[in-house]
Amino acid sequence: MIFDSLEVSYGELWGPVRGMTHPEPVSRAVAVRRHAVGKDYAVLLSVRERPLALLESWPRRMWRVYLFDDRSWRMRMIDLKPHSTGMLLARWNTRWEFSDEQAYASKKWAVQETTTVSDDGQVEVKTEFAGPRGASTQPPQAPPAGPSSVPVRRFSAPVESFLCPVPEFGDWQVFLPLLAQAGHEPATTVVLSDVPVAEGSGPLRATGIERLFRPGACDAPEGPAVVEHVDAGLLRITSGQLAVSDPGWLGDPRTVAVPPGEFPVTLSLLRTTRGATVAAARVTFLDTPPHEWDMLLRPDEDLGLLGEGQFYGVGVDTGTAAFLDATRTVSEDQLDEDVFIPLDGRFTVELPGTGPEPNLIAFRAGQGDGSYPVWLGRTEDGQVGCVVVDFQLLPAGGEE
Numbered sequence: 001m002i003f004d005s006l007e008v009s010y011g012e013l014w015g016p017v018r019g020m021t022h023p024e025p026v027s028r029a030v031a032v033r034r035h036a037v038g039k040d041y042a043v044l045l046s047v048r049e050r051p052l053a054l055l056e057s058w059p060r061r062m063w064r065v066y067l068f069d070d071r072s073w074r075m076r077m078i079d080l081k082p083h084s085t086g087m088l089l090a091r092w093n094t095r096w097e098f099s100d101e102q103a104y105a106s107k108k109w110a111v112q113e114t115t116t117v118s119d120d121g122q123v124e125v126k127t128e129f130a131g132p133r134g135a136s137t138q139p140p141q142a143p144p145a146g147p148s149s150v151p152v153r154r155f156s157a158p159v160e161s162f163l164c165p166v167p168e169f170g171d172w173q174v175f176l177p178l179l180a181q182a183g184h185e186p187a188t189t190v191v192l193s194d195v196p197v198a199e200g201s202g203p204l205r206a207t208g209i210e211r212l213f214r215p216g217a218c219d220a221p222e223g224p225a226v227v228e229h230v231d232a233g234l235l236r237i238t239s240g241q242l243a244v245s246d247p248g249w250l251g252d253p254r255t256v257a258v259p260p261g262e263f264p265v266t267l268s269l270l271r272t273t274r275g276a277t278v279a280a281a282r283v284t285f286l287d288t289p290p291h292e293w294d295m296l297l298r299p300d301e302d303l304g305l306l307g308e309g310q311f312y313g314v315g316v317d318t319g320t321a322a323f324l325d326a327t328r329t330v331s332e333d334q335l336d337e338d339v340f341i342p343l344d345g346r347f348t349v350e351l352p353g354t355g356p357e358p359n360l361i362a363f364r365a366g367q368g369d370g371s372y373p374v375w376l377g378r379t380e381d382g383q384v385g386c387v388v389v390d391f392q393l394l395p396a397g398g399e400e
Contacts (some may be wrong), residue, residue, distance in 0.1 A: 289375030366391025
């Protein structure tokens with residue numbers, strides 16, 4: 001294919017996901033901000049909505065390029081890393097061949113050829129052929145090592161043949177020579193045009209948080225439901241810092257300054273015909289109703305880097321979340337015996353402190369592992385009146 005124009009669109013990284021459009025698009029403005037601070041994003045280059053290349057910008061100035069052929073099949077993956085010349089080196093280049101469309105759809109390649117290039121131009125080409133049952137197209141994450149029964153060629157070549165400039169944002173022409181490897185030939189002049197993406201309402205907003213703690217009937221995605229309250233006890237804060245975390249991973253919690261003292265923790269249960277699930281958890285510091293809601297952010301997090309409906313949240317890997325004083329520590333034995341095992345049959349459990357020391361209140365995390373937004377309910381003068389973890393069981397809506 002010879003092309004003289006390209007449509008440019010932006011989104012989240014989606015290399016492992018099969019498809020021909022961004023599953024999670026972002027605006028150019030968000031991509032610009034991510035580029036400036038070294039955060040990841042993806043660039044799709046297309047012709048009349050047919051993808052030619054997917055460019056993934058990774059941290060530490062790394063890039064990955066996927067190339068599509070005339071059938072819109074993803075046939076090649078190139079990993080580029082910074083080189084001592086100040087340019088990018090095509091360190092790994094993997095090419096796939098498929099016997100037919102069914103084989104491509106099932107990710108069973110017939111041939112996989114991987115070219116590895118060292119910083120000084122030493123080249124190794126490894127060719128693998130699928131066995132009787134085929135093979136997966138998952139790309140290698142490291143260069144081949146050790147003895148191999150597959151054909152390998154080694155030779156030297158000018159390293160300049162594998163270099164390309166480091167792009168400034170929007171300067172995607174630097175990658176156009178790579179497209180020839182998928183049979184696409186750029187014209188003398190190639191015009192790039194951005195595909196507009198609706199800005200929408202931006203990052204996730206705290207809508208309907210009060211509704212989560214209003215007892216009574218409501219509509220849930222699976223049908224009629226009832227919101228119930230559970231008193232989870234008093235949380236003791238001694239350091240003036242509240243932590244929100246998976247109790248099994250306390251090394252990097254989300255924290256916020258709050259007054260010392262003892263404060264009530266309330267769970268919101270969503271009860272349906274399938275049973276009850278923890279929909280949200282709240283610790284209340286002031287009786288004053290929230291005037292506004294803010295997302296609980298770490299110092300290095302910027303809402304301007306988030307796409308539509310995205311959020312920075314507390315990560316859950318044990319099916320459990322917790323409120324605790326930021327100084328509280330928990331041993332592995334305590335977690336198993338006093339938190340995880342009791343939560344098999346309960347919605348919440350308290351891990352007491354010794355004497356005046358801070359305690360920990362753990363609770364089931366919605367429907368399990370994942371990432372969940374944490375909201376700060378602030379009073380009119382900016383004080384933190386409450387902190388809420390929303391497990392996103394109810395659709396957004398209702399009051400701000």
